Amino acid sequence: MPVEIAVIEGDGIGKEVVPAAVEVLDAVAATGSIGEFEYTYVDAGDAVLAETGEALPEDTYEAAANADATLFGAAGETAADVILPLRDAVGSFVNIRPARAFPGVDAVRSETDVVFLRENTEGVYAGHEDRLSEDLSTLTRVVTSSASRELAEFACDFVEDGRGPDGSEGFTVAHKANVMRETDGRFRDEVLAVAAERGVEADEELMDAFATKLPLDPTQYGVVVCGNLAGDVLSDLAAGLVGGLGLLPSANIGHDNGLFEPVHGTAPDIAGEGVANPTAAILSAAMLVEYFGYVEDGNRIRDAVEAVLTDGPRTGDLGGSATTTEVTEAVVERL
Amino acid sequence: MPVEIAVIEGDGIGKEVVPAAVEVLDAVAATGSIGEFEYTYVDAGDAVLAETGEALPEDTYEAAANADATLFGAAGETAADVILPLRDAVGSFVNIRPARAFPGVDAVRSETDVVFLRENTEGVYAGHEDRLSEDLSTLTRVVTSSASRELAEFACDFVEDGRGPDGSEGFTVAHKANVMRETDGRFRDEVLAVAAERGVEADEELMDAFATKLPLDPTQYGVVVCGNLAGDVLSDLAAGLVGGLGLLPSANIGHDNGLFEPVHGTAPDIAGEGVANPTAAILSAAMLVEYFGYVEDGNRIRDAVEAVLTDGPRTGDLGGSATTTEVTEAVVERL
Numbered sequence: 228m229p230v231e232i233a234v235i236e237g238d239g240i241g242k243e244v245v246p247a248a249v250e251v252l253d254a255v256a257a258t259g260s261i262g263e264f265e266y267t268y269v270d271a272g273d274a275v276l277a278e279t280g281e282a283l284p285e286d287t288y289e290a291a292a293n294a295d296a297t298l299f300g301a302a303g304e305t306a307a308d309v310i311l312p313l314r315d316a317v318g319s320f321v322n323i324r325p326a327r328a329f330p331g332v333d334a335v336r337s338e339t340d341v342v343f344l345r346e347n348t349e350g351v352y353a354g355h356e357d358r359l360s361e362d363l364s365t366l367t368r369v370v371t372s373s374a375s376r377e378l379a380e381f382a383c384d385f386v387e388d389g390r391g392p393d394g395s396e397g398f399t400v401a402h403k404a405n406v407m408r409e410t411d412g413r414f415r416d417e418v419l420a421v422a423a424e425r426g427v428e429a430d431e432e433l434m435d436a437f438a439t440k441l442p443l444d445p446t447q448y449g450v451v452v453c454g455n456l457a458g459d460v461l462s463d464l465a466a467g468l469v470g471g472l473g474l475l476p477s478a479n480i481g482h483d484n485g486l487f488e489p490v491h492g493t494a495p496d497i498a499g500e501g502v503a504n505p506t507a508a509i510l511s512a513a514m515l516v517e518y519f520g521y522v523e524d525g526n527r528i529r530d531a532v533e534a535v536l537t538d539g540p541r542t543g544d545l546g547g548s549a550t551t552t553e554v555t556e557a558v559v560e561r562l
Numbered sequence: 563m564p565v566e567i568a569v570i571e572g573d574g575i576g577k578e579v580v581p582a583a584v585e586v587l588d589a590v591a592a593t594g595s596i597g598e599f600e601y602t603y604v605d606a607g608d609a610v611l612a613e614t615g616e617a618l619p620e621d622t623y624e625a626a627a628n629a630d631a632t633l634f635g636a637a638g639e640t641a642a643d644v645i646l647p648l649r650d651a652v653g654s655f656v657n658i659r660p661a662r663a664f665p666g667v668d669a670v671r672s673e674t675d676v677v678f679l680r681e682n683t684e685g686v687y688a689g690h691e692d693r694l695s696e697d698l699s700t701l702t703r704v705v706t707s708s709a710s711r712e713l714a715e716f717a718c719d720f721v722e723d724g725r726g727p728d729g730s731e732g733f734t735v736a737h738k739a740n741v742m743r744e745t746d747g748r749f750r751d752e753v754l755a756v757a758a759e760r761g762v763e764a765d766e767e768l769m770d771a772f773a774t775k776l777p778l779d780p781t782q783y784g785v786v787v788c789g790n791l792a793g794d795v796l797s798d799l800a801a802g803l804v805g806g807l808g809l810l811p812s813a814n815i816g817h818d819n820g821l822f823e824p825v826h827g828t829a830p831d832i833a834g835e836g837v838a839n840p841t842a843a844i845l846s847a848a849m850l851v852e853y854f855g856y857v858e859d860g861n862r863i864r865d866a867v868e869a870v871l872t873d874g875p876r877t878g879d880l881g882g883s884a885t886t887t888e889v890t891e892a893v894v895e896r897l
């Protein structure tokens with residue numbers, strides 16, 4: 228049975244980098260251990276909103292929900308209206324966000340090699356909001372033991388399977404339990420309890436202290452487990468340290484489905500010119516391949532991307548003048 | 563009438579750096595335009611908890627509430643139990659946190675020169691928390707138009723008075739209104755509305771994007787207005803970019819009272835040895851002096867500190883071997 232992939236290019240450079248990632252997927256399928264991929268193209272984003280009145284049409288949601296995995300590009304103003312329901316459509320409970328400096332790419336901290344495991348369902352994102360008066364609004368932040376433990380079990384598997392950065396043997400849980408004592412206290416306690424049950428090394432860090440210490444010395448951290456908003460902000464900080472969002476992939480993992488997306492946005496300034504850097508989308512495809520158990524094929528893609536970054540053609544964001552197609556072909560050649 | 567200052571040394575190096583700051587205050591009072599300072603010594607922190615059963619005794623709270631201003635050092639495990647009620651005691655609605663690289667101090671990003679104006683009363687810090695079931699806890703995050711507007715008015719004054727970093731003409735409001743639409747939407751809208759009413763330039767940035775962009779190019783930002791937790795994390799990130807918390811002061815401003823504290827903690831590894839760096843506490847005293855309108859005296863302190871950092875004695879954290887007393891005396895000499 229072919230693996231069924233829903234493909235959502237979205238807005239801006241999503242329309243350029245997603246086809247590049249699909250090309251790499253096909254090349255890997257043709258030469259690797261994976262069978263065939265079958266694609267269902269659906270759409271979402273600003274353009275779809277303008278056309279249909281909905282940023283995320285029902286059939287796109289359904290396609291993502293019913294596929295084996297979804298490859299997503301980017302959405303503009305409607306990003307939150309698209310990406311949050313899509314994470315829900317695939318039943319994702321963890322967002323994997325690696326931040327690693329790449330060869331030949333300017334980085335503020337080139338030693339950075341950190342993987343964030345971000346809780347993907349609750350915190351302020353489960354946010355029930357109320358406008359209680361002319362003056363006052365509230366948001367109900369939600370933390371459950373079940374979601375915290377599920378994330379922690381995943382983190383333990385991740386660490387045990389050696390999927391953390393080289394040399395990392397446990398994880399750090401980042402939180403703000405000194406202020407959010409009941410909610411982040413529950414989160415922290417459950418995550419540490421699971422680690423102890425599983426015999427996985429784990430320590431903790433306040434999220435503000437983490438934000439100070441990561442730029443001072445990123446080698447202090449390997450796998451970092453956090454709540455939803457903490458994961459959003461701290462992983463974006465790490466992205467800044469490795470040179471920006473441009474090259475970073477991410478994976479939203481569910482129980483029998485996943486959503487794979489570059490961390491970058493729609494890049495309206497260069498959209499439509501065929502010069503977008505496809506690296507983040509291609510690396511997201513690598514995470515997709517790995518999700519189906521083809522770890523070696525995932526590594527093949529990553530190695531090819533690194534080789535191209537080292538001495539292959541480069542797009543404008545990296546100081547080169549290559550097109551999206553040229554970079555993609557260079558990656559395919561080196562698979 | 564003398565200015566009445568409550569002094570709370572707290573734990574660890576608080577007991578060393580606060581006396582240093584008091585020495586500088588006295589030297590400035592003796593030679594400057596300020597009258598006299600009168601000090602009331604009270605205490606709080608881990609040691610006080612061990613002794614009295616309370617981290618923040620009632621008389622300490624009252625002393626802070628009744629003084630003209632409070633100088634605070636640091637607290638250990640009890641930090642949150644001490645600092646949050648003290649901010650309340652002085653009626654603080656804004657926490658001013660400058661992050662600037664200092665001459666001769668190793669910094670990841672030495673161009674950093676940013677001042678955070680952090681909302682100091684609500685957000686998750688107003689956190690009403692509930693344990694709703696075995697599995698579920700919630701926190702009610704609070705945002706009011708009144709607190710948002712008060713912060714924004716302060717930010718406009720701050721910018722108009724030229725208190726931002728050199729060349730900054732407006733401010734940036736950092737928020738997460740694409741997810742917390744009602745609460746952070748209210749915050750963002752009110753802050754931008756006040757800026758428009760006042761004719762102060764203001765733009766906005768999502769807090770995750772801010773965390774990526776600050777390390778990439780800190781010169782993009784000057785004055786940054788944020789909610790309580792965003793201000794906590796983003797200002798600590800900026801601290802990491804300028805070389806750590808060690809040198810950074812902060813001011814919690816109320817309507818007729820203020821609380822001034824170094825951003826660093828108790829540094830248990832060196833506490834009691836007389837080698838703590840007093841710079842952050844001394845710069846907090848400069849913010850105190852400035853708060854009473856003695857802008858020139860505040861600048862005198864800052865200039866003296868910079869001169870000492872440039873070619874004076876240094877404590878161990880900056881690669882020197884001077885004592886707290888030696889550094890303090892060097893600052894006093896150059897006033």
Ligand SMILES: CC(C)[C@H](C(=O)O)[C@@H](O)C(=O)O
Pocket residue numbers: 306307310311459740741770
């Ligand atoms: C678009 C936004 C809702 C989203 C988030 O906050 O999760 C984005 O910042 C991300 O990190 O993928």
Ligand SMILES: CC(C)[C@H](C(=O)O)[C@@H](O)C(=O)O
Pocket residue numbers: 405406435641642645646794
């Ligand atoms: C100790 C803690 C409660 C406090 C805060 O979160 O405000 C600290 O991190 C700070 O920033 O002053």
